[in-house]
Amino acid sequence: MEYITWRSIYTVIVFVLFIGIGLWAYSKGRKKDFDEAANSIFEEDELDNSKQNNTKQESKNNE
Template sequence: MDYITWRSIYTVIVFVLFIGIGVWAFSKARKKSFDEAANSIFEEDELDRSQQNDTKQESKNNE
């Protein structure tokens, strides 16, 4: 086999992998875990705010 044939096979393999990753990423089975990951940043912000409020209340109680 010559170089052009190997490049063609490689191109087909990479294309199939690309399609496979696209199907995996947009499948309905993965939607829940992707949504949880996307919203996790907001959950961390809420935890930070509640911890800050707790420390503010503690400092008011100590005065």
């Protein structure tokens, strides 16, 4: 087989993988997981704020 043939086969394989990843990412079953991942940063902020408030309360009690 020639170099051009191998390169053509490689291009087709990469294109099929690209389409497969696109279908996987936009499938209905994955939407819930991606929404949870997108909103997880807000949950971490809430946890950090509650920890800071607890620390401030503890330091006031020690005074």
